[in-house]
Amino acid sequence: MAIITTHSEEFLKKYLNNASPTGFEAKGQQLWLEYIKPFVDDWQLDNYGTAYGIINPGTDFRVVIEGHADEISWFVNFITEEGFIHVIRNGGSDHQIAPSKRVNIHTSKGIVKGVFGWPAIHTRQNDDKVSPKLDNIFIDVGAKDKKEVLEMGIHVGCVITYEDEFMTLNNRYYVGRALDNRMGGFCVAEVARLLKENGKKLPFTLYVVNSVQEEIGLRGAQMVADSIKPNVAIVTDVTHDTYTPMIEKKTQGDVKSGDGPSVTYAPAVHNKLLQLIIETAEANKIPIQREASSRSTGTDTDAFAYSNGGVPSALISLPLRYMHTTVEMAHKSDVENVIRLIYETLLKIENGHNFKYF
Numbered sequence: 001m002a003i004i005t006t007h008s009e010e011f012l013k014k015y016l017n018n019a020s021p022t023g024f025e026a027k028g029q030q031l032w033l034e035y036i037k038p039f040v041d042d043w044q045l046d047n048y049g050t051a052y053g054i055i056n057p058g059t060d061f062r063v064v065i066e067g068h069a070d071e072i073s074w075f076v077n078f079i080t081e082e083g084f085i086h087v088i089r090n091g092g093s094d095h096q097i098a099p100s101k102r103v104n105i106h107t108s109k110g111i112v113k114g115v116f117g118w119p120a121i122h123t124r125q126n127d128d129k130v131s132p133k134l135d136n137i138f139i140d141v142g143a144k145d146k147k148e149v150l151e152m153g154i155h156v157g158c159v160i161t162y163e164d165e166f167m168t169l170n171n172r173y174y175v176g177r178a179l180d181n182r183m184g185g186f187c188v189a190e191v192a193r194l195l196k197e198n199g200k201k202l203p204f205t206l207y208v209v210n211s212v213q214e215e216i217g218l219r220g221a222q223m224v225a226d227s228i229k230p231n232v233a234i235v236t237d238v239t240h241d242t243y244t245p246m247i248e249k250k251t252q253g254d255v256k257s258g259d260g261p262s263v264t265y266a267p268a269v270h271n272k273l274l275q276l277i278i279e280t281a282e283a284n285k286i287p288i289q290r291e292a293s294s295r296s297t298g299t300d301t302d303a304f305a306y307s308n309g310g311v312p313s314a315l316i317s318l319p320l321r322y323m324h325t326t327v328e329m330a331h332k333s334d335v336e337n338v339i340r341l342i343y344e345t346l347l348k349i350e351n352g353h354n355f356k357y358f
Contacts, residue, residue: 003336004190011035012186016166016176019104021073021159022091025049025212028069032185032210039192040208046227050220053192053208061204061351064233065191065342066221066300067184068214071177072324074160076105079150083143085114088134090159091215094324098137101326102163105141107153114141114160164326172332173257173321179328183318183335184236185210190339191346203351204231214300221303225311232273232312232355233304234345236338238330239264239291239317253291255319257331260287261338262317266297268305270312272355277314280345286337289319312355316341 004012015035020028029051033043040053051069072091079085085105089095099118104111117140124130139160143149166176174183192208194200207228211220214237225233241257242249255262263277281288296302297315305313318338321329 003339004332008190008193012174013166015186016178016182019073019106019161020069020071020178020182021106021161022070022213022215024106024159025069028182029210029212032069032189036189036192036208039189039196046224048220048223049212050224051210052224052228055192055195055206055208056202057205059203059205059351061353062207062228062230062232063204063346063349064207064209064228064230064304065188065346066209066211066233066235066304067186067188067237068181068211068220068300069185070212070215070220071161071180071182072215074103076154076156076158076160078156079146079154081146083141083145083149084117085139085141085149085154087137087139087160092324095134095137096132097325099132103139103160104163105139105154106159106161107155109153112141112152112154113163114139162326169329173329174332174335175327175329177326177328179320179330180238180323181214181236183238183330187236187318187335187338187342191343194339194343195346200347202346204349206346211300218300218303221300222307225304225307229308230304230311232349232353233301234273234277234314234316234342235299235301235304236316236318236342237299237301238320238323238328240323241319241321241329244321255289255291257319257321257329258333259289259319261334261341262289262291262319264291264293264297264301264315264317266293266301266315267295268297268302269314270305270355272357273312273314276348277316277341277345280348281341284340284344286341286344288341291317
């Protein structure tokens with residue numbers, strides 16, 4: 001069974017290179033929908049941009065597989081009289097990586113290029129006290145003053161993304177910004193493709209969902225869960241590869257890139273659904289890792305689990321290096337195994353499957 005094809009990777013590159021900041025996911029959702037349309041029977045788009053394909057519509061048992069579409073970014077918050085731009089977060093953007101990064105400022109006139117400036121090392125007399133903070137990072141667009149910035153089409157509220165693009169590293173890792181979690185959207189799209197190409201007929205209705213606004217509180221998943229009213233939800237997101245420097249495994253967990261997807265134990269994760277996923281992995285010799293989340297998973301799993309009076313939900317995570325940076329890294333084999341695990345689990349779920357608590 002072909003997992004990731006050349007055509008799939010071409011889509012992945014195009015999809016990851018496109019900007020899809022929280023609240024402004026439209027173009028990315030268009031790309032994603034055009035890719036999945038040949039594999040689904042119908043598709044829908046809600047008022048805030050969550051997109052989903054529907055396979056075998058009309059049954060009384062509804063299963064969701066889901067990733068989220070949005071990437072972290074910045075908003076223009078203040079423009080100085082000298083023409084420098086100060087920002088606030090849109091999602092969990094890391095201010096410490098900002099200095100010297102090139103950015104795209106999205107305006108009604110098109111993209112305006114800029115850079116996050118930073119004082120030269122020669123000028124920082126108390127270097128140990130000068131570190132990037134939200135209140136001192138700034139963007140330079142080469143303007144002479146505020147008037148020129150405004151003439152460029154830049155105003156308070158314009159969204160800003162990094163321009164870093166997709167690449168492969170050592171023919172082993174996918175690298176780029178926003179693998180969190182457009183890689184999840186890619187994985188569920190590939191599951192839809194495999195179901196179509198392999199002629200699999202599901203006994204239930206499958207919703208292949210790419211949610212918006214996860215990065216600011218799981219908002220897209222909350223909305224679409226109310227619309228679909230699923231009976232089961234399998235969510236995929238990213239988790240930390242804890243084998244890179246400066247990460248403490250005792251607190252962050254023991255997860256390694258290349259060793260397979262991670263399944264999570266948490267109150268929101270339904271034990272029977274989790275057990276079905278683990279048994280599916282074992283039966284198909286798909287490597288998995290395990291981790292635990294205190295209280296909430298912090299992913300769209302929580303939004304689905306606690307919707308509609310309670311929906312059996314589970315989380316399958318892709319190990320990721322350097323989350324919320326522009327060089328997020330995911331091992332190719334882990335991506336393939338996330339796809340395989342979701343696909344094979346769906347083939348185990350029956351119409352009206354019993355996920356009662358006991």
